[in-house]
Amino acid sequence: MTRSAASPPQDYLRLSAPELLGEFAVYGHYYQAYIGLEPGAPLEALRSRLEIAPRGWSLTDVDAREADLLVIMMNPGASKPLGTLWDGDAPAGLVAAQPDRTQYQIMRLLRAAQALGLGWRHARVFNLSDLRTPKSAEMIAKLNLYGDQDRHSLFSDARHTECQRWFGSHATPVLCAWGMHPGLSGLAARAVRAAAGHPLLGLSVDGLRYRHPLPQTQNLQHQWLRAMVDQIAAHYIR
Numbered sequence: 001m002t003r004s005a006a007s008p009p010q011d012y013l014r015l016s017a018p019e020l021l022g023e024f025a026v027y028g029h030y031y032q033a034y035i036g037l038e039p040g041a042p043l044e045a046l047r048s049r050l051e052i053a054p055r056g057w058s059l060t061d062v063d064a065r066e067a068d069l070l071v072i073m074m075n076p077g078a079s080k081p082l083g084t085l086w087d088g089d090a091p092a093g094l095v096a097a098q099p100d101r102t103q104y105q106i107m108r109l110l111r112a113a114q115a116l117g118l119g120w121r122h123a124r125v126f127n128l129s130d131l132r133t134p135k136s137a138e139m140i141a142k143l144n145l146y147g148d149q150d151r152h153s154l155f156s157d158a159r160h161t162e163c164q165r166w167f168g169s170h171a172t173p174v175l176c177a178w179g180m181h182p183g184l185s186g187l188a189a190r191a192v193r194a195a196a197g198h199p200l201l202g203l204s205v206d207g208l209r210y211r212h213p214l215p216q217t218q219n220l221q222h223q224w225l226r227a228m229v230d231q232i233a234a235h236y237i238r
Contacts, residue, residue: 012112012229013222020107021099025055027062028076028097030085035131035152036145046130046152047076049166050097052106052123063091066172067124069113070198071106072191073212074178075127078134105213105221109175112229116237126166128178128187129153140183155190167194173235175228176202176210185209201231 029048034041053062082096106123113120130152133139150156154163167174174195178184188208203211203224213224 010226012108012115013225015104015108015111017099017104020104020111021055023055024052024107024110025057026097026099026103027051027053027059027094028079028081029093030081030095030097031093031130032085033152035149037149044152045132047079047127047132048130048154050076050079050103050125051094052103052110052125054121057122059091059094062122063094065122066169067122068118068120068172069106069110069123069175070166070172070195071123071125071175072178072195073102073125073127074136074181074184075129075139076132077102079132102212102214105225106175108225109213109228109232112225113232116229116233118232118236124166126154128155128184128191136179136181140181143183143187150187153187153190155187155194163194167198170197173199173201176200176204177213178210179212180205180209182209199235201228201235203227 028050031046031048032043033046035044036042051062051067077100079100080098082098084095086093087095103125106125110120110123129139129143131139131142133142146152151158153159154166176191176195178188178191185208188210192208211224213221215221215224
């Protein structure tokens, strides 16, 4: 099958938030921690992972299942739980999360993959840093401030076992989408090493900087989605 023949109808570009939330639910693992070691260091708000899964799946299934797609982005931004920060009775403390526009892009990509005939329904999202910092400039400033105190990153040496849990299988495709900021290069290099052996997806200029799923204009957002669908078709549709 040629790539053009494999291309799905582009209805996925126009899927609205209510339509997407009729199919998908979003859950996150949120926590708080002191990253800085100096007296007076702030208690930081963090999120270690996000799950985008079919609505109606139990949290036990969401937590235990190997995702169809792993996604690595920059940081959780303003992501927040809908209710409690932590539910000790839920698997791995997962709680319902407020979705954002970037997560809707990932949902659209899952729908496009389904239209190609792939059974992709579940995406697991990680970040170069768990710090829930809404503004990129503030995020970069915190990375510089904390320096080697990097346990806020899944890709730090201190969290090697946790990272291996999620990236130990080489079957799951990894979408790299953490943006183009040069201040991320150190963590980005670690993430690329962690994903070695996985099929890699993403739009990159140098194998280290990868375009974010939600550029500023709708036209560029559609371009990103179309390019990713082309990549998926080239990798998986024969």
